[in-house]
Amino acid sequence: MARPEFLSLKDAIAAHVRDGDTIAMEGFTHLIPFAAGHEIIRQKRKELTLIRMTPDIIYDQLIGMGCASKLVFSWTGNPGVGSLHRMRDAYENAWPCPLTIEEHSHAAMANAYAAGAANLPFAVFRGYRGAELAKVNPNIRSVTCPFTGEELAAVPALRPDVAIVHAPVADREGNVLIEGIVGVNKEVVLAATRTAIVTVEEIVDSLRGAVNPNACVLPGWTIKAIVHVPGGAHPSFVHGRYDRDNAWYKAWDAIARERDSFLAWMDENVLRSGPEAFARHAGARA
């Protein structure tokens, strides 16, 4: 049985993320893989297509550092705070490089990940009725139900080359437990065509028998690389371990508003830093 490799973050990104890849880093507010995003920035990946339901600060950072050429999303912003300034600067002013967008609704993307996981070519759902996104996104189409004649929305399945998620626990066989707001983390790992990378808070001996029978566990053979990065979701959070750093999210607004302050922050906290810097957030309940 294939098992994932336990790698350093640097080696995992170097081995599995290539220029031009389509990458989905998921985590619905919860479990956002910030440390992994920072490593992609340090390794200066280019021309990435970034998929994510809710592009959060992590995609603001990747876009502002010139790693991305396309964004596929359904809601973009700093939740409860305001705009993603770096994303808007790239989209509206092509700084630091041009960014194209493909925009959906949450229902569309959630269905499209599930279709990808189910190895279907497209997702079908009752959606976009009377909504103008269908007019501006050629990937929003319709199908007719062969049984009832009802017209339903259709979007292509999401099949990223690489899925990256954060999780609380892996065991020594590489099995991964996801709990709390699970988002689309299971779907995105199973929808990935080439690689799934999981960063984790903790590595335990065995999950077998240690969790309830219906727990959300991804078997190790669905994952290529496991990386131990305590605190690696900060300023996002890990259920039962550390809380969302809402004050940090509010502070980001001023940092990202101007190009200079953004670049200075990234230089100090990302380019001249490493995954070990996240450890101070692990277990720090607010």
Place this chain on the structure above:
Amino acid sequence: MTPATSAETMVVVAARALSSDDICFVGIGQPSAACNLARLTGAPDITLIYESGTIATEPDVLPLSIGDGELCNTALTTVSVSEMFRYWLQGGRVTKGFLGGAQIDRFANLNTTVIGPYDKPKTRLPGGGGAPEIATDCGEIYIIMKQSPRSFVDKVDFVTSLGHGRGGEDRARLGVTTKGPTLVVTDLCVMKPDPGTKELTVTALLPGATREAVEKATGWPVKFAGRVEEIPPPTDTELTTLRDLYARTAAAHGDGA
């Protein structure tokens, strides 16, 4: 106690519209404030659902994001986001959706996508998120928005989520069987769609608000119902509960720390 601000009264009036029988899909911001105030006052058994998958959640502080840990920690159960949109929202299990927006028109179509042309935005907004399907899958829709000529516009720049389309039976023509927007609460008034034309009509004024103020804050020639009610001001209990909720939230989010 200092008198209620119009923003506070707006949230109180929206909260009064909810009942313990409601299963409510909650948007972030003012909808979330109104829904949780309802739970803490007149609708103690209301079921609140957030799109992060949290069902029957009872947050002690308002979430900053749609997926704060507080929502999961206090929920009856948390399901995946795929399941949330497929089984629960599309499955028709939600009686009310509570939304806000940047722009609304006379038929309660909402825009949260873009100001200006889509391809050349004057202001790029966050986008639809869950709203396009919330607007058509929930039994009915309540909307809460601060009123101004910039937000209550003759024509929205982009229809992110369907209200009553161009009025009349437009929803039915699109195959939509749910009621759509039935209530709009602003910081000046309450509007409801006319039963026939579906055009938003002012049915009540908030304390201190005047017809002239409503007309000035609306980007179309707004209509008033034959009888316009005066809404009673927030009670001490409503206002104290709301202010306590805001104070707990500010402390939890590190404001003023």
